[in-house]
Structure formats: C-alpha cells, structure tokens
Amino acid sequence: MPIPDYQALMLPVLAIAAEGETRVPLAAETLADRLALTEAERDEMLPSGKQRLLHNRVHWAKFYMSKAGLIDSPKRGVFVASDAGKALLATKPQRIDVDTLKGYPAFAEFYGQTGTSSQPDQVAATVAATNSDATPEEQIDAAHAVLTAALKADLLQRVLEQSPAFFERLIVELLVAMGYGGSHEDAARQLGKSGDGGIDGVIDEDRLGLDRIYVQAKRYAAGSAVGRPEVQGFVGSLVGLGASKGVFVTTSAFSRQAIDYAKALQQRVILIDGARLTELMMEFDVGVRVSRMIEVKRLDQDFFDYDT
Template sequence: MPTYRAVCASDAADAVLQAALLDELLQRILANSPAHFEQLVFDLVAMGYSGSHKDAAAQLGRSGDGGVDGIVNEDRLGLNRIYVQAKRYAPGNAVGRPDVNGFVGSLVGLGATKGVFVTTSTFSQPARDYVKHLSQRIILIDGQELAVLMIEHDVGVRSYWMVEFKRLDEDFFSEE
C-alpha cells in the first residue's frame, strides 16, 4: 500500500499548492491597475471566440462607461455578442444587486441578451438570486472562479514542474 499513501500525499500537496496559487493570483490582480484587470478579463472571456483576441474583444471605456466595459464577439461577424462588466473590488466588498441591476439595465438599453459580470471579490446572495430569473443570460464570475479559470486557460500562470507517473508495461511481460 505505499503507492496508495504516496498518491494521497501527492493529492493533498497538490490541493495546498492549488489553494496558494489561487490566493496569489487574486493578490496580484488586486495589486495591478484597474486597466490591467479589465484587459485580463477580456483575455479570459474572449478565448475561443471569433479567431484572434484582437478581433474578438473591444473595450468600451473606463470609469463612467455606462455599466459595460466591453464586448466579446462570439462569431467572426459579430452577430452574437457578450457584454462584459469587470469590477476590481477588495476582498470582503461584495458586488450587490444594485451593481448587477445597473449592468442588466445597460444590457437592456443596448438590446443585448448575454452578459458576463466579473469581480475579484464575491457577489451577494441577492445579486446571485436576481440573475436567475432574467430574460437575459447573465454569468457572474467571482474572484475564486476567476482564478480557477485563469489556471485552466493558462492566463497569468505557466507550468513550472511536471510530475511523471509510471505504470506497468503489460507488453513487456507478455510471453507471446
């Protein structure tokens, strides 16, 4: 059973390292400028849409942007669009329903049906409940989810060390 214990220890160590990386990512995001955060959000949200990132996303503005920070095109022609709002809030400063309601109001004014609201903090429960019953499709991504997505899509991280696992080579022991 030593192999089993080694695997369990490895899984536990991996969980500790993963949690530390999530925390470190959020700290670094908060240490950088709001403009850097918005760019990070667009890099992440635009992945996989309409060819290059340059063609996929357009930033609309800075503070006072009317509740929408940018647009991501789901297709090359820009027929399907996702509107994005990014809020870089300190931990413990949850995004509330009024902020989400303002974003939804901007979407209605633009005739939009899809939106992604990203924060470095969390969303209040009333904000989460509010988006469940809308005709628009709104995705809320909090800081922890943002950090997980960054790791999954290699945004702001890189592989440092790879672990190789061995298994029995059945062909080697075959006496045919």
C-alpha cells in the same frame, strides 16, 4: 464511518487474503461490507477522480505487505496471504503497520533502498509515503491542492495590485484564451470602449461576430461584495441595448441576493467572482505557467502478458 487509512487496513486485508485468493475490488467490497460502509463511502473517489479511495488504500496495504513477504501474487491481479502472512495472523496482532513490516528483512531492504537514491526529493517522497497514513496518490493530491490554493491566493492578490487598465487587459486575455473575441486586437478594441452605463465592454462570442457578449468588470478588494443593485444596473444596460448575454466579473464576491437575482433572469448573465476568475486563469494559462511536471507511471500489464 470514515474509510480507515491504508495502514489501518493492512490487518483486515491480510485476513481476507488468508481466506483464499482475491483481487483488490473483491477485497474492497468485502471490507466495505464488514465495515458497514455506506454507498457514498464505497463510491468516494480520490481528489483526482481517477480511483475509488477504498480501492486505492486496499491496493497500497497489499503492496507494502507484499514487500514484506506477507502476501503472494500467484497470477496477475490476484493476491493471497503467504505462509509468513498466515504466521503473523496466528499471533493475533492488534494492528499491522509500516513499523510492523520493518521487522521483516525483505521490507527493511525495500525501505532502506530509498536511502541510496541520489535524488534527495525522491528519498523524502518515498520515506514520507511509507510513514504517512495517506497513500502516495493521496499525498500527491493533497500537495497539489495546497499548491493550487496558494497560487489562487497569489493570483488574486497580484490582480488587485494592478491598475484598472491592467484588469481590462486581463479580461481580454482570458476571454480570448477561452475562444471568444476572435483575436487579442479585436477584443481589445471592443472591451473598455463601450462607456454605456453599466457596460464596460463588448466582445464577440465567435470569430465571425455573429453574437456578442457584454462585459462588466469590477476590481474590488476582498470583503467588498457586489450586491444585487449593481447586477441589476448591469442587466438594465443589457435590456437597453437589446442584449441577451452578459458577463459580470469581479475580484471579490457576489452577495446571495445578487446570485439569486441573476439565476432568475431571462437574459443569460454569468457572474464570475474572484475564486472563479483565478480558476479560469489557471485552466486557460492566463498569468500562470507550468513550473514543474511530474509523470507518474504504472506497470504495463499488457506488455508482460504478450506471448511470442
């Protein structure tokens, strides 16, 4: 079953906390058993890969309820239901969520503090976090995924709008950024100068030029997949040159036959389609630059545990 959102977990988390002192990992394990979650569901990670999804949602359920005074933390990492929390459970509520918590003055004060901020986007972010079914980390990851997808689409469109010469320069920039070719000047001299059948250029694999990679670049519009015959022609050129390594780059995609063919080769031939091309451009900062960085900080428990 899908892991419930953090608001749906508030009631079961409070019920577990009413049974005695617990910790987030223990509460998450108990919940996983009660919900009959599979091993895969228990181990599901946030998109960032930094934390288990279930643990994250249990944490935020606990956090918001603690702001309402329903949960106490008697010591580091431990939480338990407060008298107010037990009193709420005694009413046998069907659900506990943010709207429920707004009925508690402590939470209302915490919630209302967002409206006093002088930074509108901070207010919006905090309000969204308390109203959404997604935890703050999930919202950050989701927003990042949307921005990344939009940037990839924009990158590919801009590449398609440029000239073939620009595309060659892009490949040079990318390969050099990835550590190949030695320098922009050396790589530029080699790429686009071969003119040997299916080879568009050759670039050094290392700075000393001990080994070389042959390159084929096809700037195709979306929907025009590169098929096996084109990849086969590229491989034939590699064989004729006695080369064992090649990179075939396209702005479109490769057919399944082309991909299967490349996998079965003795030569090492890497196929880079439009999606992978934009991923590499973003990873190695080619054609993109940082627009905004958000630094997320957490409480430093070691600092507060330090006893002079």
